[in-house]
Amino acid sequence: MSTDTRNVQPLRVEGVTVRFGGIVAVNDVSFTVQPRTIHALIGPNGAGKSSCFNAITGIYTPASGQVRLGETVLTGTPPHKIARQGIGRAFQNLALIGTSSVLDNVMLGRYSLTKGQFMAYGMRLPWTMRQERAHQDRAAEICDYMGLSHRLHTPAGALSYGEQKRVDLARALCVEPTVLMLDEPAAGMNSSETAMMAALIHDLRDDLGISVLLVEHDMSLVMGIADRITVLDFGRRIADDVPAVIQRDPEVIKAYLGGAPDESGESAEAAAISSEETSA
Amino acid sequence: MSDTEIANPPATPETTGTTPVTARRSTAARVAPLIGWAVLLLVLFLTPVYVPGEWLSVLCWIMAGGVAAMGLTMLIGQAGQFSLGQAFFLLLGGVTYTVLAADGDAEYIGFGLPPLVALIGTIIISGLAGAAFAPISGRLRGIYLGVASLSLVFLGYYLSHELPMLAGSASSGRYAPTFSVPGFDFGETNPQLLLLNVPMGAAERQFWLFAGLTVIAYLVGQGAMKGRVGRGWRAVRDNEAVATVMGVSVPGEKAKAFAISSAYGGLAGVMVVWWYSGLMKPDEAVELGTYSTYTTIALLAMCVIGGLGSLGGAIAGSALVFGLPLALPLLTGSNQTVDASGTAFTPIVITNLVFGILIVLIVLFEPRGLAGLGTRLRNLIRR
Ligand SMILES: Nc1ncnc2c1ncn2[C@@H]1O[C@H](COP(=O)(O)OP(=O)(O)O)[C@@H](O)[C@H]1O
Ligand SMILES: [Mg+2]
Numbered sequence: 041m042s043t044d045t046r047n048v049q050p051l052r053v054e055g056v057t058v059r060f061g062g063i064v065a066v067n068d069v070s071f072t073v074q075p076r077t078i079h080a081l082i083g084p085n086g087a088g089k090s091s092c093f094n095a096i097t098g099i100y101t102p103a104s105g106q107v108r109l110g111e112t113v114l115t116g117t118p119p120h121k122i123a124r125q126g127i128g129r130a131f132q133n134l135a136l137i138g139t140s141s142v143l144d145n146v147m148l149g150r151y152s153l154t155k156g157q158f159m160a161y162g163m164r165l166p167w168t169m170r171q172e173r174a175h176q177d178r179a180a181e182i183c184d185y186m187g188l189s190h191r192l193h194t195p196a197g198a199l200s201y202g203e204q205k206r207v208d209l210a211r212a213l214c215v216e217p218t219v220l221m222l223d224e225p226a227a228g229m230n231s232s233e234t235a236m237m238a239a240l241i242h243d244l245r246d247d248l249g250i251s252v253l254l255v256e257h258d259m260s261l262v263m264g265i266a267d268r269i270t271v272l273d274f275g276r277r278i279a280d281d282v283p284a285v286i287q288r289d290p291e292v293i294k295a296y297l298g299g300a301p302d303e304s305g306e307s308a309e310a311a312a313i314s315s316e317e318t319s320a
Numbered sequence: 321m322s323d324t325e326i327a328n329p330p331a332t333p334e335t336t337g338t339t340p341v342t343a344r345r346s347t348a349a350r351v352a353p354l355i356g357w358a359v360l361l362l363v364l365f366l367t368p369v370y371v372p373g374e375w376l377s378v379l380c381w382i383m384a385g386g387v388a389a390m391g392l393t394m395l396i397g398q399a400g401q402f403s404l405g406q407a408f409f410l411l412l413g414g415v416t417y418t419v420l421a422a423d424g425d426a427e428y429i430g431f432g433l434p435p436l437v438a439l440i441g442t443i444i445i446s447g448l449a450g451a452a453f454a455p456i457s458g459r460l461r462g463i464y465l466g467v468a469s470l471s472l473v474f475l476g477y478y479l480s481h482e483l484p485m486l487a488g489s490a491s492s493g494r495y496a497p498t499f500s501v502p503g504f505d506f507g508e509t510n511p512q513l514l515l516l517n518v519p520m521g522a523a524e525r526q527f528w529l530f531a532g533l534t535v536i537a538y539l540v541g542q543g544a545m546k547g548r549v550g551r552g553w554r555a556v557r558d559n560e561a562v563a564t565v566m567g568v569s570v571p572g573e574k575a576k577a578f579a580i581s582s583a584y585g586g587l588a589g590v591m592v593v594w595w596y597s598g599l600m601k602p603d604e605a606v607e608l609g610t611y612s613t614y615t616t617i618a619l620l621a622m623c624v625i626g627g628l629g630s631l632g633g634a635i636a637g638s639a640l641v642f643g644l645p646l647a648l649p650l651l652t653g654s655n656q657t658v659d660a661s662g663t664a665f666t667p668i669v670i671t672n673l674v675f676g677i678l679i680v681l682i683v684l685f686e687p688r689g690l691a692g693l694g695t696r697l698r699n700l701i702r703r
Contacts, residue, residue: 123565137555148555162539162540173344
């Protein structure tokens with residue numbers, strides 16, 4: 041049974057608001073990630089993209105609104121049970137355990153798919169060890185897919201930045217997600233690495249038949265692979281459409297260029313955004 | 321498993337794709353540790369034949385400290401939860417075992433349970449007590465959690481003062497039964513058992529018992545830390561958001577880490593009462609003595625010296641912190657552990673100097689402690 045039969049449900053964000061004291065980080069935002077699409081969430085720094093991710097994965101509790109995966113309401117579920125629903129997430133800052141091996145890092149993604157407490161592992165119960173080996177093999181397979189098979193037993197901290205990004209992605213894939221959430225997967229990468237990352241994300245969607253929700257600053261990457269784009273600015277949704285329309289949306293251009301409309305569109309936006317990135 | 325398979329993943333540029341994908345290490349890499357363990361067990365088995373009783377006693381004391389430190393180092397180094405309360409769980413374990421195993425009389429409460437039942441009961445009760453600390457440990461972090469857990473040591477001192485029917489009457493302590501299983505009494509003083517013509521008396525048997533418990537405590541901890549549990553704890557330690565998103569219940573794992581650490585503390589507490597043949601004056605002073613703030617800090621020092629999170633390091637740390645003060649008088653031939661004059665370099669003073677200096681050196685040069693040095697050495701040898 042191949043994974044294109046994974047039961048992928050639409051991820052619906054419905055009127056979600058996230059507040060921190062007086063700050064409204066996400067303001068009544070709605071969008072739907074259709075099954076097997078690459079959906080990009082873009083916007084200037086501080087627009088609320090990461091907060092939106094955190095609301096979806098239950099790290100932040102929305103002040104109002106809800107998130108649904110198919111018919112399942114994710115909002116209000118204990119946050120550690122959301123992974124089990126098929127949400128895999130890679131992080132904006134490298135959030136690996138530097139002293140642990142790549143395999144150990146990636147195996148964290150299997151946490152919600154495995155069982156066994158302290159004594160079961162401590163006594164190395166046969167079925168616990170059998171489960172562990174089966175899941176390690178699967179994790180190794182995913183690492184192989186990500187081009188990390190020669191690094192399995194290397195401490196994650198010893199890897200190059202690009203490799204660490206891939207470990208983070210492999211860990212998210214180890215959840216066996218139906219919706220893969222990527223927070224700035226190409227941050228800090230040069231243009232050829234970015235192109236490779238774009239190809240990888242595209243392949244992942246095609247091979248696994250999963251949805252991808254993507255936060256990314258690199259416009260060339262987003263415009264190249266996204267099926268649909270939601271644009272946030274100061275926590276509000278200012279646009280939600282296909283890339284060709286977004287590229288020409290005056291409000292989006294205004295948000296990115298601080299009010300100076302520019303017909304050259306894409307490249308100017310990318311320049312504006314990459315300068316933001318360095319200041320971040 | 322069929323629903324978790326990728327159908328023909330296309331090779332990314334870096335993929336070698338020649339060997340079948342597996343996470344397993346070579347047969348040699350898996351067999352070598354087994355041989356190592358077999359040798360170690362044989363050495364431990366024969367140690368009482370060749371090592372004199374007073375040194376066996378030192379080794380036993382090191383192992384008692386090592387078990388307590390193993391629990392603490394998992395809590396601090398793996399789960400990232402600071403604690404200065406381990407001496408309390410040493411006391412709790414000691415009192416619980418004594419109460420469960422000793423016979424009751426007019427002065428003391430006791431249930432006279434078989435020692436094995438009392439031992440297992442003590443480990444469970446200590447673990448539950450650690451879990452009961454969860455409402456506090458889940459809300460506080462770092463140094464605040466350290467101070468809150470330190471208050472447990474004061475609580476233990478106060479309670480043992482107030483409840484002499486459990487912990488022994490003022491400054492006298494209370495006798496605790498030695499361990500025995502049907503057919504084998506570890507407290508046997510008049511042994512019929514000879515090994516290579518050496519009689520295996522109480523000291524020798526205690527060494528076997530302590531070595532067995534320490535090896536089990538090590539293997540259980542190591543297995544858990546290598547697997548899913550340890551991965552969850554390390555994620556909680558390094559990034560709670562990542563842990564949560566990957567399916568780890570952060571409050572749940574924090575509570576479990578405290579429970580496990582306390583259960584190790586409780587087991588070590590039982591070893592301590594066996595070593596002293598009873599509860600040693602838990603109500604004597606809160607800052608010095610078996611269950612004092614001094615001990616709690618000594619246990620923390622073992623973890624830091626050994627390398628936070630390393631179980632082997634915890635034992636090595638105990639060899640220095642608990643072992644030196646007992647070993648030095650044996651080496652120098654004097655039999656005092658505390659020098660009355662107070663000016664000379666007594667073993668305790670020397671030990672304190674040594675572990676003080678070691679902690680400074682480790683913080684400066686090798687934050688992974690003795691375990692880190694061990695890794696470096698092994699890498700040097702492999703090259
Ligand atoms: N934990 C938090 N506490 C307080 N303010 C926060 C927190 N997380 C995010 N914010 C604020 O919410 C806004 C949106 O941040 P974020 O979601 O990180 O934006 P983005 O990912 O789009 O750059 C910012 O103003 C930020 O300062
Ligand atoms: Mg962000």
